[in-house]
Amino acid sequence: QVQLVESGGGEVQPGRSLRLSCAASGFTFSSHAIHWVRQAPGKGLEWVAVISYDGSDKYYADSVKGRFTISRDNSKNTVYLQMNSLRDEDTAVYYCAREGIMYYCDFWGQGTLVTVSS
Amino acid sequence: DIVMTQSPDSLAVSLGERATINCRSSQSVLYSSDNKNYLAWYQQKPGQPPKLLIYWASTRESGVPNRFSGSGSGTDFTLTISSLQAEDVAVYYCHQYYSTPRSFGQGTKLEIK
Numbered sequence: 001q002v003q004l005v006e007s008g009g010g011e012v013q014p015g016r017s018l019r020l021s022c023a024a025s026g027f028t029f030s031s032h033a034i035h036w037v038r039q040a041p042g043k044g045l046e047w048v049a050v051i052s053y054d055g056s057d058k059y060y061a062d063s064v065k066g067r068f069t070i071s072r073d074n075s076k077n078t079v080y081l082q083m084n085s086l087r088d089e090d091t092a093v094y095y096c097a098r099e100g101i102m103y104y105c106d107f108w109g110q111g112t113l114v115t116v117s118s
Numbered sequence: 119d120i121v122m123t124q125s126p127d128s129l130a131v132s133l134g135e136r137a138t139i140n141c142r143s144s145q146s147v148l149y150s151s152d153n154k155n156y157l158a159w160y161q162q163k164p165g166q167p168p169k170l171l172i173y174w175a176s177t178r179e180s181g182v183p184n185r186f187s188g189s190g191s192g193t194d195f196t197l198t199i200s201s202l203q204a205e206d207v208a209v210y211y212c213h214q215y216y217s218t219p220r221s222f223g224q225g226t227k228l229e230i231k
Contacts (some may be wrong), residue, residue, distance in 0.1 A: 035220070037168075045160075045168065045211055047220040059218045089140070095167055101153035104158045104215045 001089035002107045003024040004069075009112030011102070012086055020112060022080040022092030030054070031079040036070065036081050043074035046092070051079060058071050064090075087118045120144050120214050121166065123126040124223035137199040139226045141212035146192045149216065156216035159197045160190055162225075171210075204230065210222045 022034060036048040049060045049070040058070050069082040079096060087113040093113050097105035121144040131137040147156045155175035160168035172188035177196055185200045194231045199206055207230060212223040 043151065044192075044225040045162075045213075045222040047222065049222070050218065061219050065144075102173070103156065104173045104213075106170050106173075108169075110167055 002086055002098065004098060004107060004109035006094060006096055006112035008046045009094065009114045011117060013014065013118055014087060015084055017084045018086060018097075019084070019085065020050070020094055022079040022081075022109060024064045024077045024098070026115070027098070030074040031101075034079040035097045035099060035105055036079075037097055037108075038090075038094045039099040039115075040089075043092075048094070049081065078080060081093060083114070086114075087093075088116050090114060091116045119219055119221050120126055120147065120217060120221050122214055122223040123219050124210075124212055124226050126226060127224065128227040128229065130229045131199075131202045132231045133204065135231075137202050137206070137228055139197045139210050139212075139213050139228070141190075141195040141223050143193045143195075143214055143216075147162070147216035148192050155191055155195070156207045156214055157188075157190070158187075158213045158215060159196045160211045160213060161206075162211065176218065199228075202228075202230070 003025045005023045012018050031051050035050045051058050051070045054087050055072045067085045073078045093111040095111045097108045100106040123142045125140045157175040159172040162168045171182050175190040185199050189196050209225045209227050211225050
């Protein structure tokens with residue numbers, strides 16, 4: 001069955017960096033775009049970034065553009081989110097989600113918590 | 119960028135009664151070339167990731183009970199739960215996948231009255 005497992009979250013000081021991973025299984029990973037969506041504590045869902053199936057196209061929310069970088073390694077069935085210059089407002093659960101063949105996100109991981117705090 | 123606005127922010131409905139959640143997009147999410155509305159609904163229960171309920175504005179995902187239905191076109195959409203069950207208590211989000219950046223509504227918290 002389709003599985004997405006996020007890892008790499010934790011507590012970090014403002015200005016520091018963190019790299020999240022999203023490991024996929026149960027489907028042909030190299031055929032699907034992958035999104036990152038985050039949710040601050042007690043808040044709604046915020047779209048963060050997307051990478052195309054082959055890594056050639058990447059898009060970011062304005063709130064993270066220039067600080068976050070999305071990448072993928074199709075040989076490892078893994079997508080990464082490199083987060084630099086972290087701010088308090090980046091504190092959230094970060095979910096990765098698979099984009100289905102018809103463009104909507106159909107499967108989500110359980111999420112990994114990132115806490116930015118001094 | 120497309121802004122998604124849901125109403126109400128919270129809703130309390132008696133068991134067995136109908137629940138209706140509205141979603142409005144700041145611009146049309148109807149793609150003229152395929153006549154499809156690029157609008158999805160998700161359900162999120164505490165401590166869980168979002169779960170896909172509806173896509174193309176009105177198509178139920180496999181396994182989703184038929185008491186859930188979606189309607190609307192262009193900029194105005196509705197999620198209806200025909201007969202509320204206890205397990206439907208959750209936060210519901212609409213989401214447009216018409217354009218990047220993608221966006222979600224702010225969420226509607228559904229509770230039992």
